[in-house]
Amino acid sequence: MRVALFVTCLVDLFRPSVGFASVSLLERLGAEVVVPPEQTCCGQPAYNNGDFETARAIARQVIAAFEGFDHVVVPSGSCAGMLVKHYPELFRDEPETLARSQSLAARTRELSVFLAESGVEPVIDTHFTGKVAMHDSCSARRELGIHTAPRALLDKLAGVESVELKDAEVCCGFGGTFCVKYPDISARMVSDKAADVIASGADVLVSGDLGCLMNIAGRLKRMDSPVRVYHLAELLAGMTDVPGIGDGDKT
Amino acid sequence: MKPTSHAFTDNARRALHDVTLQQALAKAGVGFVDKRRAVVADLPEFDALRQAGRAIKDHTLANLDHYLLRFEQQVAANGGQVHWADTPEEACAAVLDICNRAGAKLIAKGKSMVGEEIAINDALEAAGFEVVETDLGEYIIQIAHEPPSHIIAPAVHKTRAQIARLFEDLHHQPGLTRPLETVPQIVDEARQILRDKFLSADVGITGANFLIAETGSTVIVTNEGNGDLSATLPRVHIVLASIEKVVPTLEDTSVLLRLLARSATGQEITSYTTFFTGPRRGEDADGPEQFHVVLVDNGRSRMLGGAYHEMLRCIRCGACLNHCPVYSAVGGHAYGWVYPGPMGAVWTPLMVGLDEGRPLPNASTLCGRCEEVCPMSIPLPKLLREHRRQEFERKLAAPLSRWALAAWAFCARRPQFYRWAMRFGIVLLNKMSGGRGRFRSLPFAQGWTAARDLPAPQGDTFMAQWQRRKHHE
Numbered sequence: 001m002r003v004a005l006f007v008t009c010l011v012d013l014f015r016p017s018v019g020f021a022s023v024s025l026l027e028r029l030g031a032e033v034v035v036p037p038e039q040t041c042c043g044q045p046a047y048n049n050g051d052f053e054t055a056r057a058i059a060r061q062v063i064a065a066f067e068g069f070d071h072v073v074v075p076s077g078s079c080a081g082m083l084v085k086h087y088p089e090l091f092r093d094e095p096e097t098l099a100r101s102q103s104l105a106a107r108t109r110e111l112s113v114f115l116a117e118s119g120v121e122p123v124i125d126t127h128f129t130g131k132v133a134m135h136d137s138c139s140a141r142r143e144l145g146i147h148t149a150p151r152a153l154l155d156k157l158a159g160v161e162s163v164e165l166k167d168a169e170v171c172c173g174f175g176g177t178f179c180v181k182y183p184d185i186s187a188r189m190v191s192d193k194a195a196d197v198i199a200s201g202a203d204v205l206v207s208g209d210l211g212c213l214m215n216i217a218g219r220l221k222r223m224d225s226p227v228r229v230y231h232l233a234e235l236l237a238g239m240t241d242v243p244g245i246g247d248g249d250k251t
Numbered sequence: 252m253k254p255t256s257h258a259f260t261d262n263a264r265r266a267l268h269d270v271t272l273q274q275a276l277a278k279a280g281v282g283f284v285d286k287r288r289a290v291v292a293d294l295p296e297f298d299a300l301r302q303a304g305r306a307i308k309d310h311t312l313a314n315l316d317h318y319l320l321r322f323e324q325q326v327a328a329n330g331g332q333v334h335w336a337d338t339p340e341e342a343c344a345a346v347l348d349i350c351n352r353a354g355a356k357l358i359a360k361g362k363s364m365v366g367e368e369i370a371i372n373d374a375l376e377a378a379g380f381e382v383v384e385t386d387l388g389e390y391i392i393q394i395a396h397e398p399p400s401h402i403i404a405p406a407v408h409k410t411r412a413q414i415a416r417l418f419e420d421l422h423h424q425p426g427l428t429r430p431l432e433t434v435p436q437i438v439d440e441a442r443q444i445l446r447d448k449f450l451s452a453d454v455g456i457t458g459a460n461f462l463i464a465e466t467g468s469t470v471i472v473t474n475e476g477n478g479d480l481s482a483t484l485p486r487v488h489i490v491l492a493s494i495e496k497v498v499p500t501l502e503d504t505s506v507l508l509r510l511l512a513r514s515a516t517g518q519e520i521t522s523y524t525t526f527f528t529g530p531r532r533g534e535d536a537d538g539p540e541q542f543h544v545v546l547v548d549n550g551r552s553r554m555l556g557g558a559y560h561e562m563l564r565c566i567r568c569g570a571c572l573n574h575c576p577v578y579s580a581v582g583g584h585a586y587g588w589v590y591p592g593p594m595g596a597v598w599t600p601l602m603v604g605l606d607e608g609r610p611l612p613n614a615s616t617l618c619g620r621c622e623e624v625c626p627m628s629i630p631l632p633k634l635l636r637e638h639r640r641q642e643f644e645r646k647l648a649a650p651l652s653r654w655a656l657a658a659w660a661f662c663a664r665r666p667q668f669y670r671w672a673m674r675f676g677i678v679l680l681n682k683m684s685g686g687r688g689r690f691r692s693l694p695f696a697q698g699w700t701a702a703r704d705l706p707a708p709q710g711d712t713f714m715a716q717w718q719r720r721k722h723h724e
Contacts, residue, residue, distance in 0.1 A: 007713050013677050014706065016713035035717050040663045046656065048617060048636060050643030054660040061664070089633075138618035171576045175616025181652070182614055183698030184264050188580045189616075190703060218703035221689055246706040248688025 003031040004069035006062070006083070006108075008076045009041040010210040011231075015245065018210060021237035022075045022111055029120045031071075038065035042082040048176055052090065059087045063100050072108040075233050076209050077140025078176075080110040085143050110140060111233055112208050116149035126238035129159030133202035134232070135193075135216065137209035138171050150208055150232055157235070163200045167192075174215040186215075194219040197227055204240070206232045217246040252370055252398055254603045256587035259610035266581040272408055276582050279407045283573035286517025287624070294513065304510045305628050307503045308564040315555065318464040318497045319546065325467025329529025331542035339369035342547045346371055346456070346489055347378050349543050353487045355380060355453035361471065361478040362386040363458030364402050364567060365493045365547050367589045368602070371456070383448045385477040387441050394421050400583030402590060403515050403569040408582050411437065445477070455481035455539065457527075459492035460566070461507060462544070465500045468528040469544060472511065472521035479525050488527065488539040493547045495563040507566060510626040514568040550602060558637050562597050564627040571621035571631060577614055586611055593621035593631045600638050609647055612638035674715055677708045684708075 003026050011018045023033045043058030062083065066072045074080040087101040109117065132154060140146040154162050173179065173189025193216055197205050205220070205227055207213050217229035228244035243249060255262060266272055291297050311318055323333040334349075336342035342365075350358065358380050366372070372393075375382045384393040388406040391414055392399055399405030406414070415431040418440050430436055457478050459469040469490045471478045482488045498504055512518045531538030554563055572578045572592030583591035588608070590598045596615060600608030612635040621631040642648055662669040684690060684707030692700045699705055 012713040013673055014708045016709055016711070016716055019713040019717070035714070037714070037718075038666045040666050040669045043663070046660055046663075048639065049648075049652075049656055050636065050639030050641070051656060051660065052640055052643075054656075054664070057664050058660075061666070138616065138620070142619040142623055169620065171616045171618035171620070173576065173616065175618070178613075178616045180698055182260070182263070182577075183701060184260075184267055185577055185580050185614065186616075186698075187702035188267055189576050214706045215703070217706055218689070218699070221704040221706075222691075222702065242709075243688055246689040246704055248684065248707065249686045 001029070001031045001071065002034055002069060003071045003073050003114075004034050004036055004066050006039060006042070006066065006072055006074040006079065007035060008074060008079045008210070010214070011075060014214065015210055015231065017239055017242050018075055018231040018233050021231065021233035021239050022073065024237045024239075025111070025115060025233060026073060029115070029118050034069065036065040042079040044078065044082050044086075045177060047082070047086060047090070056090050059090055059101065060097065063087065063097070063104050066104055066107075067100070070107060071114070072104065073111055073114045074108060075111040075231065076211075077110050077137045077144055077146055078209050078211060080108055081139035081143035083108045110144055110146055110149075110208060112150040112153055113144070113146055115236075116152055126157060126235060126240065127159065128157065128204075128235060128238070128240045130203035131161045131163050131201055132204045132206055132235065133163050133165050133197060133200045135165060135172065135197075135205060135207040135212055136168065137207060137212050140208055141169065146208070150206075153232070153236055154206075160235075163202050165193075165200050166196045172212045172215050174211045176211065179215065187219075190215050190219045194223060194225070198223075198225055202227060204235065204244075205229045206235050208232050210245075213245050217244070221246040252367070252373075252589060254588040254599070254607050256599055256603065256608045256611055257606075259585060259587060259614055262585035262587055263581040263614070266585045271410055271413065272582055275408050275410045276579060279404065280573060280579045283517065283569075287514060287570060287573070288517075290513045290517045290519060297513070300506060300510055301626055301628060303506050304566075304626060305564065307498060307506060308566075308627060311498055311503075312495065312555065312560070312563050315494065315497070315552075318499055319494060321464040322462050322467060322497050325464065326529070326542070326544055327467075329467050329542070330532070331467065331529045331544065334543060334545045336369075336545055336547050337549075339547070339549055342369045342491070342545050342549075343371055343374035345543075345545045346491070347374060349487060349489055349541070350375065350378075350380055350454050353454055353541070355487070357448065357452045358382045358454045358456060359448055359452035359481040359485055360384050360389075361455070361457035361473070361481040362389050362405070363456065363491045364399075364589065366456065366458060366491050367399060368493075368549065369491075369547060371491065383445070383452070385445055385449065385481050386473065387438065387475055387477070390441055390445065391417065398584070398589065400591065401569060401572055402567050402592075402594075408584065449480045449484050452481070452485040454487045454489060455483075455485040456489045456491060457482050459490050459496050459544075460511065461504050462492055462497040463499075463501055463504055463526075464497055466526075466528055468501075468526045470504060470508075470524065470526050472508065472524050474516070474518075474522040476523045479523060482525070482527055483538055486539055487541040488530070488543070490527065490542075490544045491547065492544060493549070494551050495565075511566050511568050514570040514624065514626040554601065559597065559601060559634055561629050562594070562601075562634060564629055565594055566627060567594075568626060570624045570626065574620045574624045576616070576618065576620070593635070594629075597631060597634045597638070605638065605641055605645070606647065609642055612636075612642070670712070670714055674712050677712055678710070681708045681710050
């Protein structure tokens with residue numbers, strides 16, 4: 001089985017360990033992982049800022065780069081949602097590209113869903129023990145309807161006690177360029193979310209989306225909270241020896 | 252109402268720092284959300300009902316001219332009159348004309364958002380009429396000289412203590428003291444004041460939740476019964492309604508009423524649901540002598556078949572406001588015009604222009620919760636994005652943000668250059684973090700770092716590391 005990994009721009013730039021964790025999890029399923037080099041970003045910053053032409057140009061790049069792979073895996077509900085839901089929308093009036101985008105959509109899975117759907121028991125060798133809270137990104141939860149898959153995976157970790165966040169369905173306030181355009185409102189939203197994380201008693205916060213995680217971790221660290229923050233893939237791949245998001249070698 | 256939507260950022264900042272407002276918002280928001288959740292969970296066929304409601308609205312909008320004319324015919328057959336108003340000015344003129352001809356002095360008014368949209372109170376007061384809002388929330392904001400901050404709970408931004416103080420100041424009668432602490436005491440006080448107004452009003456104005464084409468009826472839902480008194484006690488009843496409120500039949504109305512009450516207040520049915528069908532008939536014991544319906548277009552017919560067509564399905568339940576994290580944080584006044592929250596962020600630029608309303612569609616994380624709870628399944632995030640597309644095409648955004656986006660787009664469309672440029676920046680940023688894993692402050696990310704740290708990049712990019720790994724294999 002060949003699997004193409006759509007790394008996502010945030011993982012590529014800010015947290016490569018999520019990419020390597022994803023590769024490691026996919027290889028444990030017996031997959032040969034390919035990372036097409038023509039990928040940059042899914043185009044969401046352009047799309048959500050109304051620049052549909054740039055979004056289409058980037059979408060064409062992605063569609064071309066991932067043609068010929070039976071499986072495309074994305075360690076982000078947000079970027080997966082873009083490929084699955086919004087590319088076909090962008091090419092509504094271009095029948096040929098529309099068909100190709102629909103084919104890509106059909107082959108694309110968010111990482112936790114791919115792992116859960118594979119039917120193969122993921123080999124998990126984490127020695128981590130503690131309370132873990134799972135944050136669903138809005139795109140994962142509402143665009144792709146992902147809820148049970150990441151929790152089912154967490155349940156397989158013997159040392160993990162899962163806790164749910166209060167107001168789990170509420171956005172963390174990241175919102176791509178929203179956090180730059182409206183930093184005050186974004187700050188208020190993330191401080192509510194961080195308070196709910198702390199109140200949950202979790203030792204570790206995980207999510208399938210690095211955007212939310214950088215946002216929530218940023219607030220938790222500012223509050224000097226000891227909660228450690230990881231991408232779900234890192235926890236599943238036993239990579240919690242790497243410093244958490246916002247933690248350094250010297251902190 | 253002069254819009255201040257262009258100043259949304261400042262409005263929002265003030266709202267975030269307004270401690271009293273934050274108390275009021277925190278209390279209100281949770282109640283609406285919990286009640287809706289419970290009542291929707293109790294109705295297994297809620298989704299089927301939603302689909303049926305949407306189908307009714309889609310069908311009506313596709314045949315809007317037909318149903319509006321049918322409605323007009325039926326109103327006339329019942330002895331009433333329909334007045335068509337293309338603009339807010341025409342709508343106000345029609346209402347003023349009716350009031351003048353009735354020789355009216357005092358007007359009792361029920362809640363009407365389209366009334367806010369056309370600024371009917373300003374028009375009436377400028378012409379010398381006394382207008383009294385009879386919905387408790389509307390009455391409160393009328394005496395506070397404020398616009399509504401929520402489409403179904405206009406005074407939701409006020410705390411009980413603020414309302415008690417307003418009443419004490421305004422209703423103060425020398426030598427008379429009465430307790431004004433509990434909600435029943437406040438309601439009782441308003442009821443006593445309003446009772447006299449109902450009895451002496453010459454004209455009653457109400458809004459309409461639905462207009463029924465087959466019967467020529469107008470429908471309102473209230474929890475106070477004030478709408479019924481406003482409509483039936485005065486000599487003349489004027490209904491203010493926008494054209495998309497029409498539905499074909501009584502049966503259709505019942506579907507939409509079930510959706511509306513659950514989505515709005517989390518009730519199975521609103522306390523008072525009233526159907527008004529024409530003026531008093533010969534055998535009726537009471538009711539108005541005249542029945543007028545002022546139908547307001549104000550740009551809606553131009554939305555038909557266009558990019559914002561689906562917004563016309565809106566039944567004004569307010570669920571999108573109640574579930575919006577941005578609305579919950581800043582309240583309705585920050586949006587700067589009549590309609591706040593996600594539905595307002597779509598409507599406002601259409602009605603006051605994109606130049607004025609531009610910040611509103613941007614003030615959303617597109618989290619999608621509004622669409623999820625919308626009983627009419629309006630794709631609000633998509634419509635907000637459509638406004639952003641118009642904004643981009645008209646180059647309305649600030650030059651700096653447009654250039655930043657263009658520079659990023661230039662890179663993102665050239666994978667090799669992108670790798671090189673991004674890698675340079677990321678490695679530099681990593682070095683700057685000095686192994687601490689995060690930044691407490693960064694010159695170009697002040698917005699972010701004001702309230703949170705910025706996690707630093709781990710080191711080299713994934714793509715660079717992956718290439719090295721493949722090279723070694």
